[in-house]
Amino acid sequence: MLQKENISDQELIAMCLRGKDAGYTGLYNRYARGIFNSISRLVAHSAEAEDILQETFCNVFSDQKRLMQINSFEAWVRRMAINKSISHLRRKKLLFSDLDNYEFMAEADYDIREDEIFESRVEDVRRCIDELSDGYRTILTLYLFEKMPQDEIALTLGLAPSTVRTQYHRAKKRILVSLKDKAYYE
Structure with missing residues (x-):
């Protein structure tokens, strides 16, 4: 069993690149909860948020070339999850009204x-x-x-x-x- 404090993200990524399940599990366990919280603040339904989380991590772990070049794993995954959440909201026809013609509070x-x-x-x-x-x-x-x-x-x-x-x-x-x-x- 891996100890969170004793192994870096880069070491876990290296394990992923070698096909070791412990690397994937370690990164997922380290960041999934925080990423899920970010998603669920944007997407109201928890089942949809869970789907976006899973899709995000599947995409992350399948992009081996990009995984090798990452400086901050958490930032990359969080950004990907936020973008997927926004895309999800757009697919649901979420409209952001453009208020250029209206007064706004300075x-x-x-x-x-x-x-x-x-x-x-x-x-x-x-x-x-x-x-x-x-x-x-x-x-x-x-x-x-x-x-x-x-x-x-x-x-x-x-x-x-x-x-x-x-x-x-x-x-x-x-x-x-x-x-x-x-x-x-x-």
Whole structure:
């Protein structure tokens, strides 16, 4: 049995390249949970997220040439999984509306009181994020959890940067309103 701390990703990759199951298992066990969490924040259904995770790792392990050239295994797999998740959402006809013709809230207009969201319970925030439309949830997740810059999100989703900023701010506002409503009824 392999010990997580004692063997590097490069050693596990070398084992994969030699066809050793322990290399595949070691990499999968090391990263599958975190990658699944990234996918499931984008794709609401856990069965679909599991399918994307499996497809991602199958593609990773079948691309031997690329596997030999990887500097950061986790970053490569996470990026591949996010791209597969976004493709999945597009196949489901998820539409990201382009809001170039609409006003959007500038950073200068940001209300610091919106940070009250962080005083809420984590479960409530998760529930509110899950209740967002797919478009809002995708942009919020990519920005907050995957630490993807808004310009990169715009490029990845084929949107104007102003649309990404607008949808991000609207998503935060919806979460805040939902949390305030929940607090009111408690």
